[in-house]
Every structure is written in structure tokens, then in C-alpha cells.
Amino acid sequence: MDEERQHRVLSVSDLTVGYRHRRHQHAVASGIGFELEKGTLTGLVGANGIGKSTLLRTLCGMQPSLGGKLRLYGKDIANYTSMELATRLSIVLTEPPASKNLTVRELVTLGRQPYTNGFGMLTDKDREAIGHALEITESTTLSERKCYELSDGQLQRVVIARALAQDTDLVILDEPTTHLDLYHRAYVLKLLKRLTTETGKTILFSSHEIDLAIQLSDKLIVMDVEKTYVGSAKELINDGRFDALFPKETIYFDSENGRFTIKN
Amino acid sequence: MESKRSFKLWFVVLSVLLLVVFVMNISLGSVSIPFTEVLASLTGNGASKASWEYIIIDYRLPKALTAVLAGSGLAVSGLLMQTLFRNPLAGPFVLGLSSGASLGVALLILGAGAFGGAMAGILTSEWSLVFASAAGSFLVLLAVLAVTFRIKDSMAILIIGLMFGSVTAAVVAVLSYFSSAEQLQQFIFWSFGSLGNQSWYGILILSSCCVLGMLLALISCKSLNALLLGENYARSMGLHIKRTTVIIILATSLLAGGITAFAGPIAFVGLAVPHLARQIFTTSNHFVLLPAVILSGAFLMLICDSVAQLPYSEYTLPINAITSLIGAPVVIWLLVRKRKLLF
Numbered sequence: 351m352d353e354e355r356q357h358r359v360l361s362v363s364d365l366t367v368g369y370r371h372r373r374h375q376h377a378v379a380s381g382i383g384f385e386l387e388k389g390t391l392t393g394l395v396g397a398n399g400i401g402k403s404t405l406l407r408t409l410c411g412m413q414p415s416l417g418g419k420l421r422l423y424g425k426d427i428a429n430y431t432s433m434e435l436a437t438r439l440s441i442v443l444t445e446p447p448a449s450k451n452l453t454v455r456e457l458v459t460l461g462r463q464p465y466t467n468g469f470g471m472l473t474d475k476d477r478e479a480i481g482h483a484l485e486i487t488e489s490t491t492l493s494e495r496k497c498y499e500l501s502d503g504q505l506q507r508v509v510i511a512r513a514l515a516q517d518t519d520l521v522i523l524d525e526p527t528t529h530l531d532l533y534h535r536a537y538v539l540k541l542l543k544r545l546t547t548e549t550g551k552t553i554l555f556s557s558h559e560i561d562l563a564i565q566l567s568d569k570l571i572v573m574d575v576e577k578t579y580v581g582s583a584k585e586l587i588n589d590g591r592f593d594a595l596f597p598k599e600t601i602y603f604d605s606e607n608g609r610f611t612i613k614n
Numbered sequence: 615m616e617s618k619r620s621f622k623l624w625f626v627v628l629s630v631l632l633l634v635v636f637v638m639n640i641s642l643g644s645v646s647i648p649f650t651e652v653l654a655s656l657t658g659n660g661a662s663k664a665s666w667e668y669i670i671i672d673y674r675l676p677k678a679l680t681a682v683l684a685g686s687g688l689a690v691s692g693l694l695m696q697t698l699f700r701n702p703l704a705g706p707f708v709l710g711l712s713s714g715a716s717l718g719v720a721l722l723i724l725g726a727g728a729f730g731g732a733m734a735g736i737l738t739s740e741w742s743l744v745f746a747s748a749a750g751s752f753l754v755l756l757a758v759l760a761v762t763f764r765i766k767d768s769m770a771i772l773i774i775g776l777m778f779g780s781v782t783a784a785v786v787a788v789l790s791y792f793s794s795a796e797q798l799q800q801f802i803f804w805s806f807g808s809l810g811n812q813s814w815y816g817i818l819i820l821s822s823c824c825v826l827g828m829l830l831a832l833i834s835c836k837s838l839n840a841l842l843l844g845e846n847y848a849r850s851m852g853l854h855i856k857r858t859t860v861i862i863i864l865a866t867s868l869l870a871g872g873i874t875a876f877a878g879p880i881a882f883v884g885l886a887v888p889h890l891a892r893q894i895f896t897t898s899n900h901f902v903l904l905p906a907v908i909l910s911g912a913f914l915m916l917i918c919d920s921v922a923q924l925p926y927s928e929y930t931l932p933i934n935a936i937t938s939l940i941g942a943p944v945v946i947w948l949l950v951r952k953r954k955l956l957f
Contacts, residue, residue, distance in 0.1 A: 410850065412846060412849070412850075432849065432852050432853070432854065433852040435850075435852070436850060436851050436852030437852075439850070440850065441846070441847070441850045443844075443846055443847065445844060445846070447842065447843045447844060447847070448700040448841075448842060448843060448844040449700070449842040449843070449898050449957050451892065451896075451897065451898040451956040451957055452842065452897070452898055452899065453897075456897070456899055457843075460839060460840060460842075460843060460847075460851065461851070463836065463839075463840055463851040463852065463853070464851055464852045466836070468833060468836060469835070469836060469901070470835070470836045470839065470901065496896075516851065
């Protein structure tokens with residue numbers, strides 16, 4: 351029983367996400383339910399404005415949920431202290447770091463903050479975690495470069511390395527593939543896949559790269575206007591869940607090849 | 615670890631330069647005193663003339679110390695504000711502290727007329743200026759802190775600070791309109807800033823403010839580094855944004871408020887020195903930047919004060935003008951040369 355609990359990293363049931371304005375609530379999406387198992391890669395897809403970011407912000411504990419259950423390792427996420435949460439869950443945001451006048455190593459080192467003392471002194475364990483994070487994201491050669499010298503693709507690898515240095519079981523990424531060229535989009539998603547198999551991390555990412563997400567994810571969460579669907583890519587395709595995602599007069603889902611095609 | 619060694623080199627160079635400028639600052643003044651006599655006084659051996667000894671120990675040394683405290687304190691508070699608001703234009707006075715101080719002093723000097731001549735004499739003594747200025751800063755600080763507790767977005771604090779500044783500046787303008795030329799002149803002299811005429815007791819209070827403010831800055835360094843990534847990242851790494859914000863605002867108020875109370879509103883140093891330090895040390899890591907701005911702030915202020923006192927003449931220029939006259943070209947030169955604003 352306990353082992354099963356450890357296996358189930360995040361469990362969400364009947365969750366409502368949205369915003370609270372003084373007295374009335376504005377629900378963006380509701381009835382969301384899924385579970386993230388240890389060592390799996392899960393993609394979150396849906397049209398612009400459907401509430402992907404709101405859902406991710408709620409999952410990260412950055413904003414309160416409006417209803418339903420949200421448990422990290424069986425404990426309500428609202429009951430975590432910020433320090434506890436920082437050792438369980440790390441994030442990669444769409445916004446770039448506010449300051450880029452840091453070397454890659456300095457930026458990745460910041461990921462060790464939950465573990466270091468008041469003056470940020472590093473122990474051997476911290477250095478090892480930083481070295482490992484740089485290595486696995488293939489950024490070791492960049493480590494003495496300044497962040498403002500990096501390309502978008504390199505910077506994305508580095509901010510992922512920072513999240514890895516934070517050494518959490520669960521990593522949540524909000525659109526890690528925006529601003530990247532096709533090669534780097536595939537590279538980043540393959541990297542995430544590799545992290546789940548090699549390091550046993552549980553990773554949830556949102557993306558507009560539905561084609562790539564279908565190919566790489568263990569599980570997908572499809573956010574539609576009325577409902578949120580969860581399943582393996584195959585199940586979702588068979589159930590036609592991608593068909594209704596976008597207006598059909600422009601693009602349609604080609605279920606044989608598992609990708610969207612322009613309607614002529 | 616090439617970069618670490620060059621940090622150390624810069625720290626040694628800056629410390630030596632600071633010491634040199636400190637002694638130079640004390641050697642220069644309206645009265646010409648031989649350099650050996652200056653050293654003799656400073657090392658406690660006594661100068662050959664009692665008047666020289668008096669000038670050095672009771673006038674020039676306190677002034678140089680005030681310059682060191684003011685320069686480093688303003689630079690630290692500028693650094694704190696720039697990182698807290700992640701805005702390279704922020705300085706020690708973005709929270710409206712100097713406007714608050716101006717309001718306090720304006721009410722004292724310009725309002726003194728209303729209390730009659732006899733009262734005015736007592737009210738405008740040295741300590742009452744310090745008190746009025748501190749009280750003004752403190753009131754603005756309380757207002758800003760009260761707002762901080764209610765607001766989520768730290769950028770809003772920046773705007774609210776600026777608004778407080780505008781309101782107090784407007785009140786000062788209205789007060790100036792109704793006051794006599796003589797009072798106005800006194801107020802303007804205060805606003806020029808002055809490092810001199812500090813008693814040893816005043817320096818004790820000022821240095822307590824500065825040391826306390828810098829200690830608060832030191833314990834905030836780790837949080838400040840996290841804030842470099844933005845508030846959301848910082849929070850995700852376990853940082854208490856609100857607690858950190860309050861500590862940083864308190865540190866800034868102690869430093870900027872204390873210095874303004876004793877030396878008047880000294881512009882520019884707080885805004886410019888963090889940029890100078892970032893260009894020289896090419897990092898935004900606060901564990902390096904904090905000592906860097908302390909050293910370079912003190913260094914810059916001592917140079918400015920040496921120039922302001924116009925050695926061997928009887929005149930002293932307003933320090934507030936000199937800091938901008940010397941500092942602005944340096945910052946422009948550095949930015950043009952490096953072609954990039956490092957933040």
C-alpha cells in the first residue's frame with residue numbers, strides 16, 4: 351500500500367482551476383482528474399487560452415485551486431510548506447530568468463538553494479548534483495558562459511538543468527518548446543523522455559507540439575472546452591479526442607499518421 | 615576558477631585604492647597641512663600644531679568617515695532596490711524616502727516661520743534637521759510597508775513608492791511657494807547635501823544605521839540571488855517572498871533614511887555604483903556584488919568629496935552636484951564601451 355503511494359506521485363481528482371476575485375470565482379477549467387506515476391512523461395495539450403497555464407500554476411502551488419483534490423505523495427499540496435514543496439517539485443517557466451548576467455554554473459547552482467545554508471555554501475553533494483545536472487543536459491561545456499551569450503535552445507537546456515539540480519521527483523515545465531526551432535523542440539522533448547527513463551523523474555509538460563508529444567509521452571492530458579481527457583496517445587486517438595481540439599475548417603487530425611494536417 | 619581569482623585581485627586593488635583615497639581626502643582641505651603631520655595625527659602621535667590636530671581629528675576625519683558610510687550605504691541600498699524590483703533604474707530613493715525626508719525638513723524650515731522667531735532658532739538647530747528628516751523618511755517607510763503587506767506584486771510597490779514621492783514633492787513645492795527667500799535658501803542648502811559638520815555622536819548613530827542595514831543586506835544575499843530569476847522561480851525554490859521583501863525594504867530604509875537624515879539627499883551614487891560594480895566584476899552574484907558596491911561606493915564618495923571641497927580654497931561645492939558630475943560620465947563611458955547593460 352505504501353509502495354503504491356510512493357509510486358503515485360501526483361493525484362488530481364475533480365479539480366477546478368481558475369481565479370478568485372474578492373467574492374466571485376472565475377473557473378477556467380473544471381472536472382480535471384489524472385494521476386502521474388513515478389518515472390513517466392506526461393504531455394498537456396490544448397488550444398490557446400484553454401487553461402493549460404492556469405492548471406500548471408495550480409499544480410505547482412502558485413495559485414490555490416477552486417475545488418477538488420490535489421495531492422502530492424498523498425498530501426494536499428496546500429499543506430506543504432514552501433521549503434518542503436521546493437524539495438519535491440521543481441518548475442521550468444515560459445518566462446526567461448529576469449537576469450541573464452549569471453554564468454550557466456551560477457544559474458544551475460541556484461537550484462540547490464533549498465538545500466544550502468543561509469549563505470548558499472555548497473557541499474560536495476551540492477557540487478555533485480550541479481555537475482550531474484549539467485552533464486545530463488549536455489551543458490557542461492557551457493558552464494562558464496554567461497546566460498546572455500546563449501542561444502534560446504542552449505538557454506532552455508540550462509534552465510532545465512537548474513530544475514534538475516533542485517533534485518525533485520516531480521518536474522513541471524510550462525511550454526518548454528516555445529521559441530525553439532524544430533530540431534531543438536524535438537531535442538528538448540527527447541531529453542525529458544530520457545530523464546524519466548534514466549533518472550526515474552516524473553515529468554509533466556505543456557506544449558503546442560502535439561505531434562511530438564504524441565510520439566514521446568507515456569500519457570497525454572488533452573484539455574478541451576468542456577472536458578479534460580487523459581490516456582495514452584493510442585487511446586486518445588482511437589477515441590477521437592484530438593479531432594475537436596481545433597476548428598476543422600483549417601486543420602484536421604489525421605488519425606492514421608497521428609498528426610494534424612492542413613485542410614485544403 | 616579563473617573568475618574567482620580576478621574577483622580577489624579586484625577586491626585587493628579596490629581596498630588599497632580606498633585606503634589611499636581615504637588618506638588623500640583627509641590631507642586635502644582649505645588649510646594646507648603637511649602630509650607627514652596628517653599621518654602623525656591619524657596614527658595618534660599628534661601633529662606639531664594643536665589647530666592642525668583639531669582640524670584633522672574633529673573635522674576632516676569625521677567628514678571622511680561620513681563619506682565612506684554614505685557612499686557604501688547608498689550603493690548597497692541601490693543594489694537592493696535594483697534586484698528587488700529587477701529594474702536597472704531603481705535606486706535608494708525609489709520608495710520615496712528622500713521625498714519623505716525633504717517633506718520633514720521642509721515642514722521644519724519652511725513651516726518654522728509660523729511658530730515665530732524665537733521658536734525658529736531652536737527648531738532649525740542641527741539635531742532638529744536630522745530628526746525631521748528621519749521622521750519624514752520613517753513615515754513614508756511605514757506607508758510603503760503597510761502597502762507591501764497588502765499587495766502581491768512587488769512592481770506595484772515601486773509605483774506606489776514613486777507616487778508617495780510625487781505627493782511629498784508637491785507638498786514641498788506648495789510650502790516653498792509660501793515661504794520667505796531666506797527660508798527657501800536654507801532649505802535648498804540642505805538639499806545640496808553635506809558630509810561635513812558631523813559630531814562624533816552623530817557618526818556613531820549613522821554608522822549603527824549603516825552596519826545594521828548592511829547586516830540585513832548580507833543575510834538577504836541568498837534570497838537576492840534567487841530573485842534574479844524572477845519571483846515565481848524564487849518562490850519555487852522555497853523563498854518567502856513577503857518576508858524577504860520586508861527585510862530588504864527595512865535594510866534600504868535604515869541605510870538611505872539614516873544617510874539622508876545626516877547628509878541630506880545625495881543623488882546618483884545609489885543608482886550608479888551597482889552598475890559600475892556589475893561592469894567591473896561582470897557578475898550579478900550578490901555574494902560578490904555586496905562587498906564590491908560597499909568598496910566602490912565608499913571610493914567614489916571620497917573622490918567626490920575631495921573634489922567638492924575645492925582643496926586650498928575657502929569654497930565647498932554641493933556634494934549632491936559633484937556626485938552626478940563625476941559619476942554620470944563614468945557610467946556613460948562604461949556603458950558605451952561595453953555596449954551592454956549588464957543586469
